[in-house]
Amino acid sequence: MSAVSLGPVPQWIGGVFTERGVTWLVLPAEKRLEQTIAQHFRSYPLERWPLYPACGRETIAGGHLIAARWPGLRVAFMWIPPDVDVPPTCWTPLLAWLVRWQEDLQTPRGVPSGETLSVLLELAQAILKMEDFQQVLFSITQKATELLQAERASLFLVNKEENAMDTFLSVRRDARGQVILDTWTHISVPRGRGIVWRSVLDGKLLIVDDVRSHPDFYAEADAQTGYQTRSLLCIPLVVREDERADRPIGALELINKLEGTFDAHDRETATLFAAMAAPMVRLAQAYQELEESRRQLEMMNQFLQAQVQASDAELQKLRIQLEWQKKDPTYRARYHRLIGHSPAMQRIYETIELIKDTDLPVLITGESGTGKELVARSIHEASRRAGQRFVAINCAAIPETLMERELFGAERGAFTGAYQTTQGLIEAADGGTLFLDEIGEMPLALQAKLLRAIETGEVRRLGATQSVRVDVRVLAATNRKLEQYVQEGRFREDLYYRLNVFRIDLPPLRDRKEDIPLLVDYFLRQVMEALHLPEVYVDPQVIQIFMAYAWPGNVRQLENEVRRMATLGHGRLTVDLVSPDILRGIEQAPWIRSPAVGDVSAAFSDQDLNLERLEAWAIREALRRVRGNKARAARLLGISRRTLYDKMARYGIVPSESAELP
Structure with missing residues (x-):
């Protein structure tokens, strides 16, 4: 029989209900217990009721009694004493276990100890919290090892193909005797081999005192782990798929009893343990499968959202291109290398439109890689100087001793090696635009000459006695804080204000x-x-x-x-x-x-x-x-x-x- 869903505990304490043909009774235990039970199960002779655990009826007072009656008048009971703390959320698995445990009332059962019952209740509480699938299974394996006084234990789970059982986790005792996780043991046992498969296929708990004399002993396991197995107890974990068939999901194998060998008491304890542990393992697996399905659905949702976002981005791009196509063709051509439709870029386009036809200097600021030179070129290409030269110089890339000659040129014989007159970059840009990148790296002495050239429109080559008139628009760029450079005396204040007539601050890509x-x-x-x-x-x-x-x-x-x-x-x-x-x-x-x-x-x-x-x-x-x-x-x-x-x-x-x- 499958586990039933009972709903919130407060709604059915003290009540009777029927589900899937099974009548359930949960009520507070009282001195007049027999009358209370007889009121609900009159058709079943009272003297045939086996009480569990075994005790006199008159002594059952306090706590709660859980009873279940199946078709055919089979009845099973569990009394939970008042001194045993059972959270209400654990009662459903207890009832499910009761169904499984008392399926055959004719088979005599031993009475479990209080320690065994406490461990089972602790496991029920852990599985219902479902905080960690692996932690729940570790707890099952650990508690079984402690209860049965074994050296080591492994939890085997049948794989999806059902052609092998793999070690999901193993535990061992450390030097202090504490049961800890063994992270290095992993065994895969092919179907039909090993005592663990014999236990699962036969559906029986097996106790083997001398494993090496057993025909199904899987010696490869000891060879892989380096351990020496002497005796073992193997618990098959079987769950009820429907009312007619059971399905094995794995086994719990406990190895080497600390003292002596596994005995009949261990068999009873293990049987009780397996009856509750198996549904717990299956419930945890089902929860994990459900969680995996949920995650896959969320991932698919994320993928579809990404597809929608990509489509939206493509539509937005086409929309922007369409808007640009409605504008004047020459306007579109001016900014073909500046890409972006963000508000920050729109403001830059608007600024370029406002300042493109003036001859006043522009200071372009921004981090490295933001496209300062592209903006400078766009200003040049949108201006009336577009047909003239655009001359760019990186002030940080030219040695200080050569920068003056590069900017202003030199007459023949002005210095050793000056065999001919050379034109400076400012002169070369006559009629067009001069772009001074990394202007903050220009030496102070040269800043004064640049300021005079901008103000007078004249340059004088090295070694020359006369100045040359030039018509140049100056655009400058920097990734430095020029205001701070001015305060530190590293950049001329008058040059800063001369360049900072118009300013364009480029945003970083982030x-x-x-x-x-x-x-x-x-x-x-x-x-x-x-x-x-x-x-x-x-x-x-x-x-x-x-x-x-x-x-x-x-x-x-x-x-x-x-x-x-x-x-x-x-x-x-x-x-x-x-x-x-x-x-x-x-x-x-x-x-x-x-x-x-x-x-x-x-x-x-x-x-x-x-x-x-x-x-x-x-x-x-x-x-x-x-x-x-x-x-x-x-x-x-x-x-x-x-x-x-x-x-x-x-x-x-x-x-x-x-x-x-x-």
Whole structure:
């Protein structure tokens, strides 16, 4: 008979009800117990009622009595004394166990000790809490080892194919005699081999005093573990699938009695233990299967959401392109290299439109890789100087001794080696635009000459006696805090104000992540044209990873990552091609750091929480902890090895790499 669902305890204490043909009675035990029972079970002779545990009827006072009557007038009882603490949530498995235990009332049963009953109640309470599937099974194995005074024990579970039983976990006694988890023992016993399979197939508890004389002894187990088995007791774990058939789900094997051999008392205790342990194991397995199904549904939901997000990003991109197509063609051409539709980028476009036709200087600020030179070129290409030269110089890349000559030029004979007159970059930009990148690195002495050139529109070459008129618009860029440089005396205040007539502050990529899909598409199509690829593809999970990463190198780093991935993947951007540095950057971000594995969920913020990223992190962490051992990692995660292999393949996880993660 299957376990019944009784509902909340307070609703049926003291009541009688029927479910699946079985009549249940739960009532407070009183001195007039016989009258109370007879009122509900009148058709069954009172003298035939076996009380459990065995005791005089007049002494049953206090506590509760649980009774069940099956069709055919079979009745079983369990009395719970008032001094035994039984949480109400544990009564349902007790009743289910009572059904199983008292199925054949004609078979005499021994009376279990108070210690045995307490252990069984503790296990019932643990399984109903369902905090940790592995911990519940460890508790079952540990308590059996303690009760039966064994040296070691292993919990075997039949695999899905039912062609072998694998060790789910093992326990052993340490030097102090405490039962602890044995993390290094793993055995797989083929079907039909070993005493454990004989016990399961026959459905009987087996006690073997000398295992080496038994025909089914599986010597390979001792060879693998290095232990020496002398005697054992094997408990088959069988659950009732329906009213006609039982199904074996595994066995609990206890090895080497501490003193003597396993006896008849151990047999009774083990039988009682197995009757309750088997439903617990199956319930835990069912819970785990349900949890796995729920997780798969959530992962599918996440995948569909990612697909929708990718579609929304594509639609948004097309919408923006359509809006641009409605504008003047020359306007679109001016900003074709600036990609983004975020509010921050829209403000930059508007600023460029306002200042493009003036000749006043512009100071462009932003972190490295944000595209300061692209903005400068866009200003130049949108201005009336678009047909003239755009001359760029990186002030940090030229030695101080050469910078003056590069900017202002030199007359022949101005210094040793000056065999001809050379034109400086300011002169070369006459009529066009001069872009001074990293302006904060320019030496102070040269800053004064630059200021005079900007104010007067004249430059004087090294060694020259006359100045040359130039018509140049100056654009400057820096990733430094020039205001602080001015206060420290490292940058001229007058030059700072002369350059800072108009200012454009470029946001870092992490502050405009909504532009990432457009940037990825732009860079990917550039690679497609360069490599003559017929098509390109971006895995939505890649976009999710990119959106979660901080991008310290900004757009430049994103461009290099897309180009690298597209080249390796022949136009396909998939998760397995993402740089390890980016994956580690995501795992080490503030929202994923945690002092303990149990606190990981609290370390994720709502906007960063993603089920697949959490699962991939958990798999990597498990593999790292067990040094890449996949079997142990699967046990640590509470999943099968086959499921672990599938998930590792899905996320592109390599055990040797995972073991090295911080």
